[in-house]
Amino acid sequence: MMKRNLALIVILAILAFAVNGFAQDTRVTPPSSVVGPPGHVRTPLYLAIRDGKITFDAVNYAYETPSSIACVYGVTQLTQGCPTDGTLVSTGGSKAIAVVEYGNYSNVQNDLVTFSNQFGLGGNTSIINLCYPSPPCPANNGTGWDLEEALDVQYAHAMAPHAQIIVVSFTDDPLGDGAEQGGAQYIATNYGAGEMSNSWTYNGGENWCGSGDCELSYDSDFTQPGIVYFASAGDDGLGVAYPSISPNVVSAGGSQINRTDGNYESESCWSGSGGGNSVYEPLPQYQLYVANRTNQMRGSPDRAADSSGNSPVNIYSSSYCGGWCGVYGTSVASPTLAGISNFAGNFKSSTVEDEGPLYGLYVRPVLYETVFYDVTMGSNGSPAKQGWDECTGLGTPRKPSYF
Numbered sequence: 001m002m003k004r005n006l007a008l009i010v011i012l013a014i015l016a017f018a019v020n021g022f023a024q025d026t027r028v029t030p031p032s033s034v035v036g037p038p039g040h041v042r043t044p045l046y047l048a049i050r051d052g053k054i055t056f057d058a059v060n061y062a063y064e065t066p067s068s069i070a071c072v073y074g075v076t077q078l079t080q081g082c083p084t085d086g087t088l089v090s091t092g093g094s095k096a097i098a099v100v101e102y103g104n105y106s107n108v109q110n111d112l113v114t115f116s117n118q119f120g121l122g123g124n125t126s127i128i129n130l131c132y133p134s135p136p137c138p139a140n141n142g143t144g145w146d147l148e149e150a151l152d153v154q155y156a157h158a159m160a161p162h163a164q165i166i167v168v169s170f171t172d173d174p175l176g177d178g179a180e181q182g183g184a185q186y187i188a189t190n191y192g193a194g195e196m197s198n199s200w201t202y203n204g205g206e207n208w209c210g211s212g213d214c215e216l217s218y219d220s221d222f223t224q225p226g227i228v229y230f231a232s233a234g235d236d237g238l239g240v241a242y243p244s245i246s247p248n249v250v251s252a253g254g255s256q257i258n259r260t261d262g263n264y265e266s267e268s269c270w271s272g273s274g275g276g277n278s279v280y281e282p283l284p285q286y287q288l289y290v291a292n293r294t295n296q297m298r299g300s301p302d303r304a305a306d307s308s309g310n311s312p313v314n315i316y317s318s319s320y321c322g323g324w325c326g327v328y329g330t331s332v333a334s335p336t337l338a339g340i341s342n343f344a345g346n347f348k349s350s351t352v353e354d355e356g357p358l359y360g361l362y363v364r365p366v367l368y369e370t371v372f373y374d375v376t377m378g379s380n381g382s383p384a385k386q387g388w389d390e391c392t393g394l395g396t397p398r399k400p401s402y403f
Contacts, residue, residue: 040202040203041102041174041200041201041202041203042200042201042202043145043148043200043201043232043329043331044199044200044201044232044233044234044235044272044274044330044331045144045147045148045151045199045235045327045329045331046235046309046312046328046329047147047321047325047326047327048063048309048312048325048327048328050062050326054321054325055321055322055324055325056324056325057323057324058324059118060326061084062084063084063311063312063313063314063326064084064257064306064311064312064313064314065084065085065086065119065313065314066089066119066155066158066159067083067084067086067087067088067089067119068082068083068084068086068257068264069155069158069159069305069306069336070088070158070159071086071088071264072257072264072267072306072396073159073305073336073340073396073397073398073400074398074399074400075090075092075159075343075400076090080263081262081263082263082264083262083263084262089119089120089121089158090121090158090159090160090161090339091122091123091161091162092160092161092162092343092345093123093124093160093161093162093339093342093343094160094162094345095163095164095187095191095192095193095194095342096163096164096165096166096187096191096194096195097160097163097164097165097194097195097197097335097338097339098165098166098167098187098195098197099149099152099156099165099166099168099199099335100168100169100170100174100179100183100196100197100198100199100200101145101148101149101152101167101168101169102137102140102145102169102170102171102174103137103138103139103140103145103169103171104129104131104136104137104138104139104140104169105140105145105146105149105150105167105319106319107146107318108127108129108146108149108150108167109125109126109127110318111150111153111154111316111317111318111319112125112153112154112157112165113125114316114318115154115157115158115315115316116154116157116161121157121161122161123157123160123161123162123163124161124162124164124165125157126164127153127166127167128164128165128166128167129166129167129169130166130167130168130169130179130183131170132168132169132170132171132177132178132179132183133171133177137169137170137171140319141319142320143320144320146317146319147317147320147321147327148199148200148331149167150315150316150317150319150320151199151313151315151327151332151335152197152199152331152334152335153165153167153335154315154316155313155315155332155336155339156197156335156336156338156339156342157339158336158339159335159336159338159339159340159342159343160339160340160342160343163194163339163342164191164194166186168180168182168183168196174198174200175221175243180196180221181221181224183196184196184222184227185224187224187226187227188224188227192226192347193226193227193347193348193349194226194227194228194342194347195227195228195229195230195338195339195341196227196228196229196338197231197335198229198230198231198232198243198244198334199231199232199330199331199335200231200232200331201231201232201241201242201243201244201274202241202242202243205239205240205241206240206242206245206278206279206280208242212279212280215242215280215281216280216281218242218243218246219246219247219281220248221243222243222246222248222249222351223350225349225350226349226350227350227351228250228338228341228348228350228351228354229243229246229248229249229250229351230249230250230252230334230337230341231243231244231246231249231250231251231334232244232252232274232329232331232333232334233251233252233253233254233273233274233275233300233301233330233333234273234274234275234330235254235272235273235274235307235329235331237271237273237274237381238274238275238276238381238382238390238391239274239275239276239381240274240275240276240277240278240300241300244274244300244301245278245281245298246281246298247281247282247284247287247298247352248350248352249351250302250303250337250341250354251300251301251302251303251393252301252302252303252304252305252330252333252334252336252337253273253274253275253300253301253302253303253304253307253330253333253391253392253393254269254270254273254274254304254305254306254308254329254330254332254333254391254392255267255268255269255273255304255305255306255307255308255392255396256269256270256306256308256310256378257306257308257311258310258311259311267373267375267377267392268377268378268384269375269377269379269383269384269389269391269392270304270307270308270330270378270380270391271308271379272307272330272380273301273304273307273330273380273391273392274300274301274330274380275300275301275380275389275391275392275393276299276382276390277294277295277297277298277390278298278300279297281297281298282298283296283297283298284298284355285352285356286352286355286358286359286360287299287359288359289359289360289362289363290359290362290387293387293389293390294388299393300390301391301392301393302355302358302393302394303337303372303392303393303394303395303396303397304375304391304392304393304395304396305332305333305336305340305396305397306328306332306333306336306396307328307329307330307331307332307333308328309328311328312326312328313326314326315327337397340397340400341400341403343400344400344401344402344403346401346402346403354403357402358371358394358402358403359394361394361402362387362388362394368394370398370399371397371398371402372394372395372396372397372398373395373396373397373398374386374387374394374395375389379391
């Protein structure tokens with residue numbers, strides 16, 4: 001298989017804005033990274049900076065938490081306002097969730113325990129680490145990939161604390177190194193079924209691979225029986241990314257949680273959320289009901305979860321942040337949605353089987369609007385609208401039992 005050297009993207013612009021009660025000096029910036037040409041791996045992940053601070057001595061309740069995310073998405077019993085300092089957290093989860101990462105994050109275990117204890121999550125905090133094509137994987141030493149892994153592990157665990165978390169690391173390229181295939185086979189062999197979360201994309205849209213035939217040749221890497229795959233839709237606004245545009249992957253778009261006086265009010269499209277219609281991937285059968293919106297091709301995303309800088313999530317990162325900090329991007333959406341799927345316990349034989357019934361709700365409006373929150377506000381370059389759209393897909397979860 002073609003190899004691509006690892007790289008994260010550097011974004012030079014630093015934005016400043018004031019919304020939803022954030023201070024005037026609220027800014028966002030990506031983690032440290034190395035510039036790479038199109039085709040290289042990147043993470044759709046950002047740090048939230050408030051009042052000039054990245055790190056906090058304790059949880060920053062201006063940011064979302066496991067309890068507030070679980071409340072908004074129906075994982076726990078509804079608490080009025082879904083407060084960020086709420087106490088109801090998920091108590092579910094089983095089998096396994098794998099997160100695909102670069103390199104070795106030496107503090108991942110201890111940081112998960114700190115995070116889990118802080119929010120009273122309990123469950124299984126013992127992490128299994130795999131390395132492809134063979135160990136040892138290179139040490140990250142506090143780079144942006146440590147931050148990404150902290151997020152992925154902690155929010156998959158937050159939604160499904162009793163699932164076994166498996167970190168599947170690669171040394172150069174997640175597909176070329178066999179990490180995706182090896183991790184999925186490991187779950188299928190040892191746990192029977194589960195989810196895989198990929199909070200990364202190949203830079204360059206659908207040109208990452210050089211041709212449509214090349215991209216299509218990788219779709220088979222996401223077909224292990226018993227595994228439902230998730231991948232971040234990206235953070236450049238309208239435009240598709242691989243692997244989330246693969247019809248064998250649940251594409252995770254980005255929403256924004258809107259609060260008034262600290263209380264949940266609504267969700268809107270996150271302006272940075274990736275999404276759009278493929279020029280290579282054919283229309284999957286499960287998207288027949290929305291084919292008029294996808295130009296008769298594979299459309300992205302399928303569903304969405306919190307990803308906005310106006311509603312970042314708390315994580316604990318000892319190596320990158322030196323403690324508590326806030327992050328956002330569709331890097332949050334992928335592990336969150338994978339965890340919600342695991343929490344539901346409706347383990348499917350494939351992503352295609354998973355998506356079919358959910359898209360089938362589209363022609364049953366009353367049930368559709370019960371299972372999903374139909375996001376109709378905001379834009380990522382394509383406005384959110386009633387029904388499926390190119391920013392939040394079908395919407396955000398409200399009844400995980402259907403997932």
